[in-house]
Amino acid sequence: MLRISNRLHSSRLLFRQTRNFTRRLGVIIPQRGILLLEPQSIAPQARFIHASRALFSEIVEVHGPAFAESISEGDIRWIKQKGDYVKEDELVAEIETDKTSVEVPAQFSGTIVELLVEDGARVTAKQKLYKLQKGGEASSSSSSSKSADAPTQGEKADAKQERTEAPIKGAPKAPEAGSSDASPPAKQKPESSERVDPPEQPHAKPGASDIPVKLPKDLIKTSKEPLSSTPVDKIQRTPISIPKGIPADQAITGSRSETRVKANRMRQRIAQRLKDAQNTYAMLTTFNEIDMSNIMEMRTRYQKDFMKKHGIKLGLMSPFIRASAYAMTDQPIVNAVFDETEIVYRQFVDISIAVATPKGLVVPVLRNVEGMDYAKIELSLAELGEKARDGKLAVEDMEGGTFTISNGGVFGSMFGTPIINPPQSAILGMHGIFDRPVAINGKVEIRPMMYIALTYDHRLIDGREAVTFLKKIKSSVEDPRTILMNL
Amino acid sequence: MSKCLPSVIKSVGSIYVSSCKSIHENLALEEWLFRNLDLEKFGEVALFWSNYPAVVIGRHQNPFLEADVKFVDENGIDFARRHSGGGTVYHGFGNLNISLLTTHKNHCRPRNLQWIAGVINKNLGLNLIATKRDDIIFPDERKVSGTAARIARGRAYHHLTLLINEDLDILRQSLNSPFKNRITTNATQSVPAKHVGQISQEVEGITVDEVKNLLIDSFKTQFERTTVTNINSLSDISFPGINKTQEELLSWEWRFAKTPRFILDNIIQVENGLIKESSNSKYIVGSKFYPISNDIFHHEQEHQQQKSNKTGHLLS
Numbered sequence: 001m002l003r004i005s006n007r008l009h010s011s012r013l014l015f016r017q018t019r020n021f022t023r024r025l026g027v028i029i030p031q032r033g034i035l036l037l038e039p040q041s042i043a044p045q046a047r048f049i050h051a052s053r054a055l056f057s058e059i060v061e062v063h064g065p066a067f068a069e070s071i072s073e074g075d076i077r078w079i080k081q082k083g084d085y086v087k088e089d090e091l092v093a094e095i096e097t098d099k100t101s102v103e104v105p106a107q108f109s110g111t112i113v114e115l116l117v118e119d120g121a122r123v124t125a126k127q128k129l130y131k132l133q134k135g136g137e138a139s140s141s142s143s144s145s146k147s148a149d150a151p152t153q154g155e156k157a158d159a160k161q162e163r164t165e166a167p168i169k170g171a172p173k174a175p176e177a178g179s180s181d182a183s184p185p186a187k188q189k190p191e192s193s194e195r196v197d198p199p200e201q202p203h204a205k206p207g208a209s210d211i212p213v214k215l216p217k218d219l220i221k222t223s224k225e226p227l228s229s230t231p232v233d234k235i236q237r238t239p240i241s242i243p244k245g246i247p248a249d250q251a252i253t254g255s256r257s258e259t260r261v262k263a264n265r266m267r268q269r270i271a272q273r274l275k276d277a278q279n280t281y282a283m284l285t286t287f288n289e290i291d292m293s294n295i296m297e298m299r300t301r302y303q304k305d306f307m308k309k310h311g312i313k314l315g316l317m318s319p320f321i322r323a324s325a326y327a328m329t330d331q332p333i334v335n336a337v338f339d340e341t342e343i344v345y346r347q348f349v350d351i352s353i354a355v356a357t358p359k360g361l362v363v364p365v366l367r368n369v370e371g372m373d374y375a376k377i378e379l380s381l382a383e384l385g386e387k388a389r390d391g392k393l394a395v396e397d398m399e400g401g402t403f404t405i406s407n408g409g410v411f412g413s414m415f416g417t418p419i420i421n422p423p424q425s426a427i428l429g430m431h432g433i434f435d436r437p438v439a440i441n442g443k444v445e446i447r448p449m450m451y452i453a454l455t456y457d458h459r460l461i462d463g464r465e466a467v468t469f470l471k472k473i474k475s476s477v478e479d480p481r482t483i484l485m486n487l
Numbered sequence: 488m489s490k491c492l493p494s495v496i497k498s499v500g501s502i503y504v505s506s507c508k509s510i511h512e513n514l515a516l517e518e519w520l521f522r523n524l525d526l527e528k529f530g531e532v533a534l535f536w537s538n539y540p541a542v543v544i545g546r547h548q549n550p551f552l553e554a555d556v557k558f559v560d561e562n563g564i565d566f567a568r569r570h571s572g573g574g575t576v577y578h579g580f581g582n583l584n585i586s587l588l589t590t591h592k593n594h595c596r597p598r599n600l601q602w603i604a605g606v607i608n609k610n611l612g613l614n615l616i617a618t619k620r621d622d623i624i625f626p627d628e629r630k631v632s633g634t635a636a637r638i639a640r641g642r643a644y645h646h647l648t649l650l651i652n653e654d655l656d657i658l659r660q661s662l663n664s665p666f667k668n669r670i671t672t673n674a675t676q677s678v679p680a681k682h683v684g685q686i687s688q689e690v691e692g693i694t695v696d697e698v699k700n701l702l703i704d705s706f707k708t709q710f711e712r713t714t715v716t717n718i719n720s721l722s723d724i725s726f727p728g729i730n731k732t733q734e735e736l737l738s739w740e741w742r743f744a745k746t747p748r749f750i751l752d753n754i755i756q757v758e759n760g761l762i763k764e765s766s767n768s769k770y771i772v773g774s775k776f777y778p779i780s781n782d783i784f785h786h787e788q789e790h791q792q793q794k795s796n797k798t799g800h801l802l803s
Contacts, residue, residue: 065638075547075673075675077546077547077747094546094547094572096545096546096547096572096675097572099571099572099573099596099620099621099634099635099636100571100572100573100635100636100637100638100643101545101546101547101570101571101572101573101635101636101637101638102637102638102639103637103638103639103640105639105640119673119747120673120747395597395619
């Protein structure tokens with residue numbers, strides 16, 4: 001019969017007890033597992049049985065369902081209580097998010113062991129809500145729920161021990177290894193000499209006797225003094241002044257304190273959406289560079305006429321927008337989106353342009369760009385920009401783009417990997433234009449160069465398509481004549 | 488602002504027009520369609536109905552906090568608790584109830600509301616706006632529609648009221664609870680609209696049927712094929728299990744006992760519909776809670792008389 005020793009100090013021992021003797025089989029390391037004492041010939045790491053509560057008693061932490069669209073939190077209303085037995089699919093709780101009530105049915109049959117949130121508390125999508133003891137019947141699961149407690153951990157360890165007894169070859173009288181005391185008290189004896197060999201032992205084999213057990217260092221909690229350190233509060237510091245425009249609670253002042261500011265809803269939602277994008281898409285980025293000399297020359301040459309005819313300036317975005325639309329007609333997969341089991345091809349190109357307004361980043365959409373020329377693009381951009389600055393952008397203006405262009409170059413970025421804006425499949429990142437020496441026809445020349453990056457969803461778009469797409473943007477911007485020639 | 492997936496042209500749509508007049512029948516029908524209809528076969532579903540005057544509270548609400556329960560009883564107004572969340576509404580025959588049932592993925596309230604507002608604006612020349620809180624309002628913020636939704640097992644419904652030519656005075660009185668700031672609870676509380684409005688205020692002579700038909704016609708254009716079914720009565724033969732659903736909706740347990748625990752005036756504590764603690768002798772511990780008078784302190788004889796007369800109506 002296997003038993004656990006109840007020792008007030010140090011870790012517990014697991015031992016096998018028969019009428020005539022007691023054999024120590026292993027040491028229970030709390031919350032880590034069991035270290036078998038035999039066979040000594042195997043390194044301790046190999047003798048360590050990792051055991052967790054989940055393995056012992058099949059308790060699962062259940063999280064809530066996904067919510068609707070972009071709603072991310074709600075109030076939970078418990079329908080079942082702790083200790084209740086639920087059948088699979090029975091209603092355990094409901095989560096109410098403003099107007100919507102979302103059901104939380106039980107994923108497995110079992111007994112609710114613990115509610116992790118209070119009734120009426122705010123929960124987020126996929127938050128852990130309760131612990132369920134998977135089990136067949138209502139009566140038996142309540143008794144096995146006690147196995148969650150530590151003392152009976154050993155009982156379950158019995159089951160493990162029975163299976164692992166086979167490799168145990170000997171019957172060592174190993175001294176206990178304390179958690180804080182690394183030095184073994186017993187005397188050393190070579191493995192093959194005098195051994196205490198209990199005859200009843202079914203696996204009786206010549207084995208070790210008083211071999212001291214040394215636990216691997218990482219399992220032993222030893223407190224060591226740090227070599228040298230200054231207590232944090234004694235650090236000398238010189239106060240610094242806060243630059244203008246930075247709110248007091250964010251500023252670095254030099255004082256050894258932190259402030260916690262609740263993140264506003266918009267920030268939380270942005271965080272959520274970005275993380276969702278990252279978790280859904282197989283995102284990677286491909287790069288290329290563009291020689292901007294032609295475009296800049298075109299602008300200087302035709303700016304006046306453009307202004308005269310259309311009333312606005314010819315900017316740098318429109319060549320890229322036109323180039324993207326052109327490349328998209330050539331590679332429509334970049335305009336599509338992957339939706340679990342279907343690919344949604346869109347017959348129109350709506351490009352979302354990231355615009356920084358005083359209120360923050362907004363991404364209005366230019367509709368049906370595939371049919372626009374530079375002038376039309378500039379006019380639409382100007383209109384959107386004005387609306388954005390006046391705060392008059394409607395919800396419809398910002399929904400439903402099929403591709404995004406983000407211009408980090410205005411802030412001086414040289415190189416970077418943009419993140420896809422769901423539910424799209426790719427995003428073009430434009431960066432700053434810097435004079436660089438480049439090789440042209442075997443000679444070094446200084447040209448205004450811009451790095452561009454295309455982050456795309458590899459689930460849908462393969463490398464070849466992405467690179468071809470980006471190359472087409474490069475060639476269309478570097479030489480717009482290629483658009484006319486359909487090259 | 489929510490970003491639903493752009494809607495794809497769907498092939499099948501089903502419209503159900505119920506002429507059942509009781510709120511409970513219609514809620515039972517809605518629940519039945521929600522649980523039992525095969526959406527693969529029937530596509531997206533729209534259900535339209537109007538009913539006798541009724542006050543409908545959300546799943547986790549407190550009727551005493553949301554409505555004037557005595558006024559509602561005394562005037563023969565029905566009282567129901569629906570399965571979806573959200574706030575309390577009053578509706579009678581001047582109101583059109585719309586319920587849109589889809590898969591969880593295709594559930595998109597803003598799209599639905601914009602569609603409805605769009606149809607009405609186009610045909611009646613109005614300027615209705617669908618707000619971020621999923622209400623529909625006139626530009627001057629008079630609210631004409633409230634929304635609630637329910638999501639379960641991969642499906643969802645979005646239902647809403649649409650006030651067309653209702654008696655707004657009775658609406659205001661029904662939803663004006665005397666216990667408004669006197670109840671402590673974590674039940675969901677309604678966010679009352681600053682102003683309530685209805686379509687007939689801008690379009691004289693408009694009827695519920697007219698609006699209903701406009702919406703039905705527009706709904707049909709979204710699908711390659713639609714079927715329209717008129718339902719006059721509910722039977723267990725055509726809708727197996729619906730009688731049980733309706734009984735549940737009518738039961739005291741559902742309508743009252745489901746109220747989350749609350750404390751009234753710091754005098755009475757009610758849990759699961761029953762009085763758990765009371766320092767007022769007229770409210771006996773263990774009995775079903777029902778306000779004898781609006782003022783818990785005073786309990787005149789005539790109020791008690793009224794209570795025993797009315798018990799049969801609501802507490803059954």
